[in-house]
Amino acid sequence: MTKTQETQTETQTETQSMKRDFYKLFINGEQVESSNGGRTKVYNPATGEVFAEVAKATKEDAQKAVEAAREAFDNGKWKRFPVNKRSRVLNKIAEIMRSRFNELVELEVLNTGKSLSAAQAQINQAVEDFEFYAGALVGHRGSVNPVPGQFHNYTEKEPVGVCAQIIPWNYPLMMAAWKVAPAIAAGCSVIIKPASLTPLTAIILGEICLEAGVPVGVVNILPGSGSEIGNYLVEHELVNKVAFTGSTPIGKDIMGRASNTLKRVTLELGGKSPNLVFEDADIEAAVDGSIYGIYNNTGQSCDARSRIYIHESVYDEFVEKFIEKTNKLVVGNPFDKATHLGAVIDKNQMDTIERYVQSAIDEGAEILAGGKVLNPVGFENGYWYAPTVIGNVAQDMKVVQEEIFGPVVVVSKFKDEKEAIALANDSEFGLASAIWSTNGARATRVANQIEAGIVMINCPFSAFPGTPFGGYKQSGFGRELAIETLDLYSETKSIMSYYGSRPLNPFGL
Structure with missing residues (x-):
């Protein structure tokens, strides 16, 4: 065994195993059971057999997650991290994921039934997503804009706030990475609602983020019912943005629910390519x-x-x-x-x-x-x-x-x-x-x-980190996986100042 392998083995021994009989919710940096003790069975599609159970979140749990994410955002610790420090944390997430690559692949295969080669490619891209945004956030900044007369205008990028991110079952970890990486790179806090069928690697991702140095409460994972927990998050007044990947009918429903609080919405929906x-x-x-x-x-x-x-x-x-x-x-x-x-x-x-x-x-x-x-x-x-x-x-x-x-x-x-x-x-x-x-x-x-x-x-591949992914028509709107995705998780503040020597008196009073 090489020295590198020995180090990785020691790290994995110190970290809780990914393969468990029971997976808990991840709220405010802690693994917790559902408030009512509810659990959901997780099946291996290849065998049809139950191989684990996962805590099933309630609205009470969702409220705790929202409060944790809100507190983590409002206290400003994460969004005030210097850009270079936030970048190092994202790279650390990628480093931990890469060191536990085979475990992540195994868990993804067990939970989805997908082929080993497919899982390997997708987990590798999930790792690369964090590496990409670790670099992209360094250049994500405002601009200086020319204004006639003795005025100076510049813009700043500020995180949009608390983000509810609803993940599909077909690419559990990769889709979670597509959403979590740009959101936390921009300085937001997130609540991930993974698909009920495939919640396991998303739960692990939350734990890895904490281990890498993401502050408590910035990343929360809520496995549970989409119609109950998903809708609760979409409608919650303390949630500022919703990002959803899934079917077009559900996307339309989410858009309607989010309109009551004028949330930002990103939708990546169906296709018939x-x-x-x-x-x-x-x-x-x-x-x-x-x-x-x-x-x-x-x-x-x-x-x-x-x-x-x-x-x-x-x-x-x-x-x-x-x-x-x-x-x-x-x-x-x-x-x-x-x-x-x-x-x-x-x-x-x-x-x-x-x-x-x-x-x-x-x-x-x-x-x-x-x-x-x-x-x-x-x-x-x-x-x-x-x-x-x-x-x-x-x-x-x-x-x-x-x-x-x-x-x-x-x-x-x-x-x-x-x-x-x-x-x-x-x-x-x-x-x-x-x-x-x-x-x-x-x-x-x-x-x-x-x-x-x-x-x-003349190419079968549709997406790499850095290339925009999203659709026209009823395939949704917004682009993921690219530099411009950071804008979906940011507010642009315009700041205007006057530097003339004489006070302004527009009304001539």
Whole structure:
């Protein structure tokens, strides 16, 4: 064992293990049970078995968390940290996360059923989010603005206050990092409401933040009911901002509730992202990238490219190769390095996927691959669905227009560039999109006409720390993961001063 490994082992021995039978709420720097003793069972989707319990927050617990976050913000300790000191704390969070990387990955796989490779990539990005904002906050400052006459104007950036951050189940730790890192970098305090299905790594993140030097009360974690705890936080008068990632219907509800107190709101919502394959595309690259674009994270991604439109001249070639590679995907043991697709999150989601596929069949579509529940050996009681390709679809079918959130993709043809753009934009959503073409002028031209917040050209990856992530239309508003995200957690104060030698007398009195 190397000296570095020995040091990491000693650090992990001193820190409470991530794998526990029972996880508590994290309020005001302490692990506490629910006020009424309530607990929720946490399942491993790959096996269908309970592997832990978590405290279930009540409104009383939520009130305590809000008060803790409010006190931590109002006392000003964290927001008055010098920028360089706050930056060091964020880097320390990243350092601790990196030292416990394998533990975080294991816990994420157990709680979500996702593949090992997917979890590793996502935890790594979560670490990099804190590293990115540790640097970005140093340059986040106001400006000096020219004003006619003998006046001087400058602006200052001040943290917006207490932030309620509601996290989805598909990327538990990565989404928590996307929200917590910029919020605390800006000097805010936060209350995270993780998804009831996947609260564990968010709880651990709260503990890591405290260990890294974030003051007590700045980060609080409240696992519990979205309809109860989430709504309570959204409506609370002491909460200044809400950031939500999840479904469009819930996003609309949150926006309405937040309006009563005029909270700032950031919404990253649903998607039904198009993937355009032109006749001049590198077909092999397009197939490989499109496979990843839909089946990464078992298709449970808001940016999943679930509608593939292929030029009619290369449609048969593309679809043949796409199906061939889809059928080679390995679905099973999430901890096996050879596995491509892990489990679906729970039975409700699996049933939803089944209903969508059946609706396609009922409407006359054709199942080209998959289209069935799977039972991998050793994981028969888990929730598994085969990677599925649906052809012969019409644009008005449910599987074309509605978000499925599973490993299901539809394929259809287009005849020219104009039709491709029209089909791509024929959606209430506008989160992500992809273009495959070796013609740079065409790719740029089409990208400029796509109604989506993210356009990928000859690339399957939609986000890295530092690149804006967010959507058009009913995919929400606001951008996460970028420098400008800091502005979403800041107020801009304009300060005007007069430096003339004669007193001002505007009314001439």
